[in-house]
Amino acid sequence: xxxxxxxxxxxxxxxxxxxxxxxxxxxxxxxxxxxxxxxxxxxxxxxxxxxxxxxxxxxxxxxxxxxxxxxxxxxxxxxxxxxxxxxxxxxxxxxxxxxxxxxxxxxxxxxxxxxxxxxxxxxxxxxxxxxxxxxxxxxxxxxxxxxxxxxxxxxxxxxxxxxxxxxxxxxxxxxxxxxxxxxxxxxxxxxxxxxxxxxxxxxxxxxxxxxxxxxxxxxxxxxxxxxxxxxxxxxxxxxxxxxxxxxxxxxxxxxxxxxxxxxxxxxxxxxxxxxxxxxxxxxxxxxxxxxxxxxxxxxxxxxxxxxxxxxxxxxxxxxxxxxxxxxxxxxxxxxxx
Ligand code: 1CP
Numbered sequence: 001x002x003x004x005x006x007x008x009x010x011x012x013x014x015x016x017x018x019x020x021x022x023x024x025x026x027x028x029x030x031x032x033x034x035x036x037x038x039x040x041x042x043x044x045x046x047x048x049x050x051x052x053x054x055x056x057x058x059x060x061x062x063x064x065x066x067x068x069x070x071x072x073x074x075x076x077x078x079x080x081x082x083x084x085x086x087x088x089x090x091x092x093x094x095x096x097x098x099x100x101x102x103x104x105x106x107x108x109x110x111x112x113x114x115x116x117x118x119x120x121x122x123x124x125x126x127x128x129x130x131x132x133x134x135x136x137x138x139x140x141x142x143x144x145x146x147x148x149x150x151x152x153x154x155x156x157x158x159x160x161x162x163x164x165x166x167x168x169x170x171x172x173x174x175x176x177x178x179x180x181x182x183x184x185x186x187x188x189x190x191x192x193x194x195x196x197x198x199x200x201x202x203x204x205x206x207x208x209x210x211x212x213x214x215x216x217x218x219x220x221x222x223x224x225x226x227x228x229x230x231x232x233x234x235x236x237x238x239x240x241x242x243x244x245x246x247x248x249x250x251x252x253x254x255x256x257x258x259x260x261x262x263x264x265x266x267x268x269x270x271x272x273x274x275x276x277x278x279x280x281x282x283x284x285x286x287x288x289x290x291x292x293x294x295x296x297x298x299x300x301x302x303x304x305x306x307x308x309x310x311x312x313x314x315x316x317x318x319x320x321x322x323x324x325x326x327x328x329x330x331x332x333x334x335x336x337x
Contacts, residue, residue, distance in 0.1 A: 002132045005066040009196060009233040009254045009276050011309030016337040017301060018065035020135070021327070022237070022257075023317030024058040025070045028324055031057050041086045042078075045071050048121035055126055055134075062331045066133050066196075067126065069189070071119055073139030073200055076181055077148050079115040080107050090152060097151030101170035107177060112184040119185075123192035136194030138185055140201030140238070141178040141219040148174070157206045164215060171215070179219045183226030190230045198235040198257065199223065202316075205240035205259075212244050221251045235278060239316060242267065242280075249275055260315025265303040276309035281330075283314045286322045290329055297333045 004018035027033055035054060036044065044050045054070040074092050078084040083095030098104060113120070126134055138144075146160040147153075154160075164171045186197050204216050216238070224234055233254035238244055242262030249256065249271050258267055258279035268277060285296045304310040312334050318327065 019312040019334040020066040027320035051122040052125040068135040120192035127193040133195040136189035141175040201238040204238035278311040280315040
């Protein structure tokens, strides 16, 4: 059993830094595209056998030190029956985005452990096959709420932020609803066998310091407290985590996953040493020639050398058009430390 990743999460790793990559099971992989050519994305998410097979791909082919469950943060809105589908050219689409406070009150109260039991089934299939730890995940309430309001991907979250400013009360009601369901969802994943969880706040970068504390940190905290008794390490990722790192540290997650804007060595000096750091290579470096990938990766590894709480990752997810062989080269460089 390779437990470098779990050791690093406990800040007790005396060996090389472990590596896994956000969005490691995705379209940049030819093996993923071959399966995806035969199935719509959501069908793959809903089918435990396919989800397990796709989760295994980067472990088998790249040799990463952790697996992350193949699923999506938007299964929670799907369970709330807002009409989720994925359009190949556009990405996620929600047919009935929330428009008024009454829409929030009218949301159903699904039994998440029932509605999303296909996720638990995938986890149960995976654990016996895996020789590396399995990471479960969910979206942070702010990011999940933003999709439910915008109805699709948005670069600036205008509608979400306007709602947040005009009617913070109903916005909090929505965030709280999502948080409660998310706690049930993570509990289910943990009971089924995930060994760590990561919470993705991909759109937190649109928030100011004060807004982050009020609309994001509050719910991160609620979720961490909700799953605390399960004793499973939790990693917090935000786009903007380098800006919000000191706030994130206040609520004592096991690890903070850092965006690529920050100097990780400097962050290590300000984040308490009992909190692991994960990150933070700019994913765009993976478009560069091999020599540059090697130089940047080695520089990061050198800076974090000897750190018992360091996990190599990117500052955000792998993009679909990143060359596969460059990702393989990256993993090899980290493993050969
Ligand atoms: O067409 C396809 O094949 C689907 C592409 C795809 C994939 C592979 C989507 C649609 N989701 C996923 C899997 C996924 N999503 C994982 C699997 C595990 C892994 O390998 O990492 C995870 C952790 C996610 C999480 C996720 N989904 C986030 C948070 C992480 C991040 O990258 O910021 C977000 C924002 C989503 C929404 C989503 N789902 C899919 C897309 C293309 C998007 C983003 C759209 C946007 O930019 O708004």
